[in-house]
Amino acid sequence: MQDMTLMRLRNWIVGSGLARGDRLPSERELGTLLGVSRAELRKALIVLEAEGGLERLVGRGTFLAKQSRPARGSGIEGVISELAESTGPIDAMNARLVLEPELAQLAALNATPAQLRELRRLSNAMRVAATWSSYEGLDSEFHEIIASAAGNSLLQALHRMLNGVRQIVVWRRLETSDPGPDPGYHSFDEHEAILSALERRDGAAASAAMRAHLQSTLAAMTTSPAG
Amino acid sequence: MQDMTLMRLRNWIVGSGLARGDRLPSERELGTLLGVSRAELRKALIVLEAEGGLERLVGRGTFLAKQSRPARGSGIEGVISELAESTGPIDAMNARLVLEPELAQLAALNATPAQLRELRRLSNAMRVAATWSSYEGLDSEFHEIIASAAGNSLLQALHRMLNGVRQIVVWRRLETSDPGPDPGYHSFDEHEAILSALERRDGAAASAAMRAHLQSTLAAMTTSPAG
DNA sequence: CGGCGCCGATTGGTTGACCATTCGGGGTGA
DNA sequence: TCACCCCGAATGGTCAACCAATCGGCGCCG
Structure with a gap:
């Protein structure tokens, strides 16, 4: 079985109505929203970031990537x-x-x-x-x-x-x-x-x-x- | 690829001579080997696991996946x-x-x-x-x-x-x-x-x-x- | 009045300790 | 002698506290 948190995060993003470049809630808020710990949420965020779907900036927040096509995602x-x-x-x-x-x-x-x-x-x-x-x-x-x-x-x-x-x-x-x-x-x-x-x-x-x-x-x- | 740790881990695996299904050193050992903290190494391991190149089992260790993952076309x-x-x-x-x-x-x-x-x-x-x-x-x-x-x-x-x-x-x-x-x-x-x-x-x-x-x-x- | 700079709140990043699971070895009893 | 069981070491997983970077507002000074 795969990572449940990653699946939930993906679907939350879809259901959130956020557009490219929009800012996601902070890790702490999002963790509360999804009902998971910050560490567990973080694991999912790391994967999405590696896929190119997210951009994370210290002190600013987490943003949906501007590019529509992930450069090196699953394809x-x-x-x-x-x-x-x-x-x-x-x-x-x-x-x-x-x-x-x-x-x-x-x-x-x-x-x-x-x-x-x-x-x-x-x-x-x-x-x-x-x-x-x-x-x-x-x-x-x-x-x-x-x-x-x-x-x-x-x-x-x-x-x-x-x-x-x-x-x-x-x-x-x-x-x-x-x-x-x-x-x-x-x-x-x-x-x-x-x-x-x-x-x-x-x-x-x-x-x-x-x-x-x-x-x-x-x-x-x-x-x-x-x- | 911007994540230096991820790159180093990939190269280490290639140069390690490990085969499919072989066990990697523990996270703590591998972190020491690569000169990074366990958390930083962990971030790279999470990405490799999500890509399907690794399998991680609690209490047992981290293993190279049976299947390799060569570069792929995007279509x-x-x-x-x-x-x-x-x-x-x-x-x-x-x-x-x-x-x-x-x-x-x-x-x-x-x-x-x-x-x-x-x-x-x-x-x-x-x-x-x-x-x-x-x-x-x-x-x-x-x-x-x-x-x-x-x-x-x-x-x-x-x-x-x-x-x-x-x-x-x-x-x-x-x-x-x-x-x-x-x-x-x-x-x-x-x-x-x-x-x-x-x-x-x-x-x-x-x-x-x-x-x-x-x-x-x-x-x-x-x-x-x-x- | 305007520019500058400091300060604190907020954010993602990191750390070390602790937890749950697995495996193997040694002791114990049949 | 063998089977079983229990316990401890090792492993990946988790957590809460703390760190560093960023931004915005407020006040000071020109």
Whole structure:
């Protein structure tokens, strides 16, 4: 399993709405926000800095890099942004519908207790998300942990690309007004159903719950063309 | 690369004569060797670990990863070769089992007559392939056309990555003796079944045929590990 | 009134001690 | 004699305190 903090930080940045060159909260604040110690957060920041995504300056703060293309990152980032330009939201959701139910099924077999605990935490956090963008970050993380729990590194990599494309596409239709999801948002209970199936190690139920979740999200996208 | 410690660590590893899987000195020793503090060394180790070059185990030590990580291109090819190193043949086949039946179902709805004709040509050509490697090329093309016929550019891109990884993995275990598939090779009829379902626009049958095809290939891989 | 400089708050960076995990060796009992 | 268990050393992981650099405001002085 990979570094959970790094994953959370990546998704927080995505959900934060920060643009290139913007300043991140201080390490101490960000650690509190993510619920991790400063040292643990620091480990993730070091990796992002080495990838070229961040710039850290003593006495000033931590900034998102100005360059869009990481010079020596994993290379997957460039492919993602490239794909995002020729992909629509509907295609992205349909691709998720193909991949993620199967990932959920595998995750039901292979998820570790730590991963299940993390999913539980995220499920609760999403219910009280104050803004849509913070919700998006948590949601991305939820699905990514399921992908990593599936135990197939290749499928996980494909899902990461897919999720990256989806995040870019979602960004495009983010409105400035951002009140956050209302308490009755359909995804809350759907996430709960997925998580419950994973905890029961019921692969078929997990797969079905994931499919239902994505289909209801897709339906919401097509009926209310907010984007 | 601006981090001097990281550079020194990389060079030390190269000059150390250590092989894959070997254990590095402890953080405290290595810090003394390189003349840096443990924290500073640790920063470099974190980066190398995130890059996949190291594995660190509490209570045991720090080890060179089994796979090396040479420099890579930045495009999709680099991502493919990167993924191929951390993916086994079984994982690759399982990923195909997730993706390709769904692609076949979509292709049954959306394939153009020209695509069906091309698939027909490939199916015939594969039956008379003189060598395994030429057969592999035709087979890759067959599956890639189905992916493109599905009509979802994102899924097609994912499949292209998947197919790239599979080709690398398959090549690895190619023997020098290469008589080509014998006339009774199971895939011939399975390809025919897929193509037939596509021509009938029968999505369910196409999906089932594709799944059966991949499963029989996976079974052949697991029973006769020679390839 | 304007420029200069100091001072403190804030930031990322560093340090040393401490914690959790793993492994192996020696003692103990069957 | 062998198996088991326990304990201590070694290892990577974590933490809280402290350091150095930076910036902004305030006051002093020209």
